[in-house]
Amino acid sequence: MNLFQKIGVPLAAIVVFLILWELLVWANGWPDYVMASPSDLPKAYSKFWNLFLIGSWQTLWRTVAGLMIAVLFGTLLGMIMGFSRIARDALYPLLVGFNAIPKATLVPVLALLFIGQHNFNTVMMAFMISFFPIAVSVGIGLSTLEPEYRDILRSLGASRYTIFTKIALPKTLPEFFGALKVAVTLAFIGTNLVEIVSPHGRGLGALFLSAQTNSNYPLMFAVLIALAVLGIILYYAVVYLERTFAGWAERPAT
């Protein structure tokens, strides 16, 4: 029953979604260049399966690499902002301003800075677009730590480092994972942005672009679905990590 609920119900929802999509296209009588239907997709996948495999791998590893840098940088930045009021006051406007810049405008900047470094540019973009929520949530988590939590260890003469590892760090984990879930999706957007916009791109974004150039509309939709699947996989990878490291924050259902 439990397993059925966990896997069966979401699976059923996906099937229902596909059926509704098929019906929508069928009822409107749309040709595949307006909107492809799910039944067009298997053809696209079987014909270009090798491109899908290569593209997915390229998109995936660059997203994950960017995300890892974002986690390191974001956590560090969040720690600085969480522990120092001055740093927080100084960095916040800068951060918010940087986050407000549409990242598409940074693609040419990156491309000119590091000409031809396609992998590097893509990873950088995934990183830049996704570190913000991590930095903010870690910062807030640390700065809102109740003083009593610090006092129980400080009154014993514990060092700042001990207080950080024993209390501050584990206490911010739930916020950190919440932010990471947002960051995963953002990092995907960053990767695909570069893949689609920059010439001679790689990954699923480039496959999408070439499908568009060749007017292969079912292939375009097939790429979108592949991206969605990758997104789901990464998201649940984060959920798995969250359960492992911050499972205590989850209350049993009542």
Next chain:
Amino acid sequence: MTSNLIEIKGVTHAYKTPHGPLPVLENLDVTVPEGEFCAVVGPSGCGKSTLTRLVAGLMKPDKGEVWLHGELVKGPRKTVGMAFQNPVLLEWRTILQNVILPLEIVAPSMPKKDREARALELLALVGLSGFENKRPSELSGGMRQRASLCRAIVHKPDVLIMDEPFGALDAFTREDLWQTMHDLREKEPFTCVLITHDLRESVFLGDQVIVLSGRPATTQFILDVKYPGERVIDGLYTPECSDMLHTLREQIQIAQGRVPEAAE
């Protein structure tokens, strides 16, 4: 022989605020002999919590000195235990791991088995046997506070400092915990400073009750508690306790800047 464990001599302290200094303690003297239970009562915001932070070495006073065991307090010391109104248990640890926490810092070389044995012994004393592997979120407020008390004394501190530890509990649970606290001290004697707003609590637990004046606080009155008979809750309903409570209430009213009702 009783030596003075805590000596607070002429302590004056003010907080810096945007509107200038806010004096909270003025020329405060408190002496607590070893093994005694000192309850501190006073009007809201009179600087009682500041007092706990000074004794714990978390703050330095502007003027005056705090002595613990004949040593001048200059910073945090390992020989202090603290408990607050909020039990501040770490949600990612089990109750047992929470109680062990101070030992990890004070006695890092102590074998895990010994630490756990010590924690389990205390948990049994406060009636939490069988809950050691639960998470704090699975326990009631009173049980969490019991665990918090265990954590505060697990490393056998010289002095336990409590800042309204029972303030957030309902009246019945509170009385249960007074009894627990008392029984705990019978088995493991330690010197205690208790900040409270509850006069009955101060009389039931305290050997002396110090009434602080309104801000800036100084010692206004010291009551030597002569508890009638054994320390059981029933004793609070005797005439002797009634008289003591009455005296304390009068003193609090004076501290609040009011004329005591009895004098009207």
